[in-house]
Amino acid sequence: MFSTFFKRQLVPSVQSASSFTSRRAFASSPRIFNVKIAPPPGLPDRERTIWDKLITKFSPSQLQVEDVSGGCGTFYAIVIASDTFKGLSVVKQHRLVTSTLKQEIEGIHGLQIKTISQ
Secondary structure (H helix, E strand, O other), rough: HHHHHHHHHOOOOOOOOOHHHHHOOOOOOOHHOOOOOOOOOOOOOOHHHHHHHHHHHHHHOOOEEEEEEOOOOEEEEEEEEHHHHOOOOHHHHHHHHHHOOOHOOOOOEEEEEEEEEO
């Protein structure tokens, strides 16, 4: 179930609108323009809250937030790429993400995180 989630290529280019319908929660933007990543259309409220907190805290170049529990909101998978993670161990990167989402984590059963330093 989770292996296909992380096998997707993380390409630092803007995707077409049609790709948002098939891979809903992935967005990226060119870093040279320092453009804020827009959330994918139709993002559920809980995913939107997670999305907004991560965008505000980390200014990522790539972000994916996905409910992998089948839509019931109990397990989320997050892929985030940010300059904030540069020089930090994976454990410290994950601690930054979990501390940012502390309030949201209290209400879910599981969280899968993949961080990418740039």
